[in-house]
Amino acid sequence: MPRVVLLGSSPGPDAAPAQSTPPAALTLPALPGCPTVIGKLHGQLASLDSAPVTIARTGDAPAYRGFPGSLVETSDLAGDLRAVADAVEHATENLLILPANSLIHDELIYQITKSKRGALALIAKEPHEEDENGDTIVPDVPIDEAEPEIGDRTWEDLPVRARASKSRVISVGSAYHAVTRPNAVLLGPLHLHHKHAPTLAEAARELADMAHLLGPEDDLVQLLVLGLVRRGVSVGIRGRRDLFFRRLVSQEQADESAAEMSMINEDRARLNNAVKGADGFFTTYFVSTYSRFIARWAARRGLTPNQVTLISIALGVAAAACFATGARAGMVAGGVLIYFAFVFDCVDGQVARYARKFGVLGAWLDATFDRFKEYVVFAGLAVGAAVSGVGDVWTLALIALSLQSGKHLLDFSFGAANRRKPPSPLPSVSLTISADTELRAALEQRKIARSGGIRGLLKMWSKAGKYRAVYWARKMIVFPIGERFAAIAIVSALFDARVTFLTLIIWGGIAATYTLTGRLMRSLA
Missing domain, CATH: 1.20.120.1760 (CDP-alcohol phosphotransferase transmembrane (TM) domain)
Known part of the structure; x- marks a missing residue:
């Protein structure tokens, strides 16, 4: 069974809309029992890890108290990164790292954790630009001649600062790290074989020392994958396909996402994936x-x-x-x-x-x-x-x-x-x-x-x-x-x-x- 790490400060409070309720404490009235986001997630993860580690900013910490596992309070991005390093460094089991404000199907969690890849990230590729005729716009400059950039585009409220091929993450950026023609966002869930845990811990600590170069919009999961890729770890990719995942940042979005999620036939997806x-x-x-x-x-x-x-x-x-x-x-x-x-x-x-x-x-x-x-x-x-x-x-x-x-x-x-x-x-x-x-x-x-x-x-x-x-x-x-x-x-x-x-x-x-x-x-x- 994997070791679960929940990121309560991803995305950080400076990147998310100002609100008194942390995203993970939002309610899901469209679901049975009207659970909170974090309550539902703990219920889903109980069979994987009965005592997950949750990392959250001090101001948001009350929303995570009372749930199983340990709570690590931090004050800034550097503290988040060091807390992740401490949580994973000596892991003897595979790791599942995901934001605490995740709304996700059980079947998607299962598929991610059963992956045979050493590292796997859930991604969403940015749609291709199209002209008025619906044809894909081909960039004037070939990718081999393109210059790295600090992307300012967003997709699903996340900065488009990753480059993904058909099978793995090629490059990841930040407010400091430039990427050649980014085309994807890292949605959140990251599954990692325990052999890569020391590498992740080392990279997280180095990024913590560089936190003054990073921006408030930099996502914690994105930074962790950045550290893995820059250290030569092959991070495989998969999309949501016929299942649901969304990070929630507002009650309106929580209501819409829960309704959208309930429209997807998870049992049919589970049955199809049995083949x-x-x-x-x-x-x-x-x-x-x-x-x-x-x-x-x-x-x-x-x-x-x-x-x-x-x-x-x-x-x-x-x-x-x-x-x-x-x-x-x-x-x-x-x-x-x-x-x-x-x-x-x-x-x-x-x-x-x-x-x-x-x-x-x-x-x-x-x-x-x-x-x-x-x-x-x-x-x-x-x-x-x-x-x-x-x-x-x-x-x-x-x-x-x-x-x-x-x-x-x-x-x-x-x-x-x-x-x-x-x-x-x-x-x-x-x-x-x-x-x-x-x-x-x-x-x-x-x-x-x-x-x-x-x-x-x-x-x-x-x-x-x-x-x-x-x-x-x-x-x-x-x-x-x-x-x-x-x-x-x-x-x-x-x-x-x-x-x-x-x-x-x-x-x-x-x-x-x-x-x-x-x-x-x-x-x-």
């Missing part, structure tokens, strides 16, 4: 379109992921028994049953993600019995071939089994080895340097160094994935489990076991060759 985003073609279009609704039905009736896994196993064994009859009706029935065995194989994971029920046993059952179902079906097909007089296909079955086992071993071993490989470091630049020119130049040199040879070929192949045909071809060529079960179901129902095994061997051989080539290239890059 893996990188599944194969067959799974995406012929299973996940409806399996999520089975998952929700199962979860609401108390079925556990392990129970759904057992249903999938039973269907797989039943399919093998049908195949073993060797009769045409048995082959068709086996094809139907193996398809639904795969459907429930998808459902068990979706139930786990929707109901948030994860366990070591479930992960082991899912990984192990996927292979079991596949191999017992191979045996059923081979027995059925002998019974029906097709001939001895045990040799083909063993080749198909060996080929698939070798590919699984290759995937697991490469994944384990790749996790031990240290990531390529990002350049770092001193916080005392105002413009981000040096940082961008170092990033460009890194890009050039990584664009040659094998790494360049891999990058080109990755970029080709923006075309839908190439994307799905790459998904299908590796012969994922959905395509394998679909091939078994369709070919077995239409033809016989011999043709089924030949299909598995040919497609599996192509997949193994493609996978092995890719693994070798990535290992050498």
